[in-house]
Amino acid sequence: MSKGLSTVSGICLAVAAVLQGISILLPWWGMKFIAPQYPEGLDIVVYPYKLEGRIDIINGLNHYIGMKEFSAATFHELDYLPYVIGAMAILTLIAAIVRKKGILYVLIGLFVIGGTLGIYDMLHWLRSFGTELDPHAPIKISPFIPPIIGENRIANFITYSYFSYGSFLIGAAFLLVLLSLWKERKL
């Protein structure tokens, strides 16, 4: 097979496509709120197409510091994100079938751009929620930006933000794409 990618690379790409497809159904990112009164923790869990967790309770508590309400309606990303990821999965599958090296660069480029945009979007929302606080709120706190990953403290809450299964699968898919490129390097 001259010029084309090897069978191994093809398989890597096919697996990467499947992982991306599966990731649509899984949680990608989450935040856990732990307080003395909530030792079990309150969760916000973000799927590509929905929000889960005890959103109502978190909203109820957040009104004390004047934070806007979370709801799936706020995040329009959830309307189209599954399609974007789906398209990426299909594109990866096409790459697996066509087995052209050129398409790999496109794929990697899209991964990098998509990932960057995704992180930027999350930062934007975290900044927006943490800094645009109602000035009439009963409890005044300094604006804050919760990290995308890791621990933060707001009033009596410690929050833990973390990536979840969906993101890990995307990471693995990206590695597989890189791996197929690495397989085809000129020795």
Next chain:
Amino acid sequence: MKKAVPAVSGILVGFLAATVFFADFTTQGTSTSATPTGEKSTAEKVYIPFGQQDEYYMFASGGHSGQLFVYGVPSMRRIRTVPVFSPDSATGYGFDKETKEMLGGFRWGDFHHPAFSEKNGEYDGKYMFATDVANNRVAVMDLSTFVVKDILKVPNTVGPHCAAFVTQNSEYLFLPTRFSAPIGQQYASLDDYKTKYNGFMSAVKMNEKTKKLEVAWQVKLPPWSYDLSDAGKKVSGDWAVVTTYNTEEATTNMEINASQKDRDYILLFNWRELEKMVREGKADTINGVKIIDPLKVKSGLYLVPVAKSPHGVDVTPDGKRFIASGKLAPAMTVFSFEKAFEAIKNNKITEQVKGIPVLDYASVMEREVNPENALGPLHTQFDDKGMAYTTMFISSEIVKWDPNTGKTLDRVPVQYSPGHSVSAEGDSVSPDGRYIVALNKLAKDTYLSVGPSHPESMQLIDLASDKMRVIQSAPVDPEPHYAQMIKADKIKTIEVYPKDETNPNAVYQQKNARIERKGNEVHVYGLAMRSKFIFDDKAKRKDTIEVKEGDKVVIHLTNVDFDEDITHGFGINGYDQDIEVQPGETKTLEFVANKAGTFPLYCTNFCSALHQEMNGYLLVQPK
């Protein structure tokens, strides 16, 4: 530059790979502490460290408080007080429309005997039934919420002390009379006691769908007092037994006059047969109630002679025997159901009393058990091996004995004067044999003094070893008459009430909060949340209710904090109104605004850091 790309990408790939493969997928784990080995000290046996919970729930009747006391065993910590037959300002019970109607205007009740619903003779953990000696009521409490769902006032049965006992699949709940009275409690001279007065036993059923109680049928009984009772199990599953006293039919100075005969009776009956008779139309219908009269029909009722004025009668876990406790006679009498069935078959009838055949004592009795110096046997519970534990009121002890042989096995003094006792699942078909609690009538010097009237006391006795030992003692308000102890994992409670979009009174969204006026009625559809009331979302002051003097005010209030333990209260200063809404719950408060003025309303149940700010006003404009 060309070399930098693979270097940077290599590092990135490394990080990504590490994240993907070594990410911590476990949620924050709970550490399990090692179980200490070896014999525990008394303190260790009852100590429940923070974060762990008791092994059993104990539901103790609260007697004339009208309340139910819920304890944890073995810690003997009081967990909850549940109002049943009397109003309670701590929970707003008897103030909101539904519970006010349920209490029927009574300000007190005398809660005697609690009983769990059963399935195949085992507690199923779904419902608790309770009876009120003071006002002839029966209640059912839902164990998913620990809230009373229905109270039924039972006609004719006056003072259902002899209740509640539940058949092995909760088919019926029986309530026999303590006080005899004319039907419908009409007036009749006590000189006509023998002819116009009667005892009545009520068979009550619960409709599990509606959670409502109803009287299925009743049995007219001789004008005696009926004391305690138990439903049969397994072989005796269709039968039940009831103790009687005052077969003398005395009408005054009962202490003396009801204690004259050497023998009273145990009433033995087949409820399946009675049920069948009702179905076949053999019952009279009086004031809408189907009543079987043994003077008119052969009724499936039998009398078994027993030593005078017995108190408890308890069926053994295998359902083969019933044990009567003497109270005035210092003995327990073990009767055999099988012998009784045989005696009925062979017509071993000595006489008929008021239309009820009396079985020959010797044909039914197995043995009389008389532990040395044990006085005042009242009530018997059982362990996993079928051994009996009888409370001795006068000699202030619990005696363990073997119903198969009558041999005394052990005894333990308790302080003081136990009435009933309760062992772990002790009146089911399979008692656990772990603990027994003595429900003592007197505490005397046990606790710090609170004046001339002392609390009652409950003592926890460990049954794990051959020798019974008192391992804990807990004060209790007046007055547990009986209790039930159930394995904690059988009770499945809910954390919040589920949303009920079909409830027209519920308001789950702030924008739907509104106040509607219909003539001189003001209907408020409001909600409570941390930390505010919203009665009218469109109003300038959303937390104010303004009405005119004389208006009927109907306030529907929903707690929209669907969060564990976030209960809101709603009290109106100076208006004697007080309700509670548990998480997700909707309640209705109805009253007439009969005095003009300014009345602050506020959250009474501490809910949040700004609970103190959770208030508004009821403004009543003068006419």
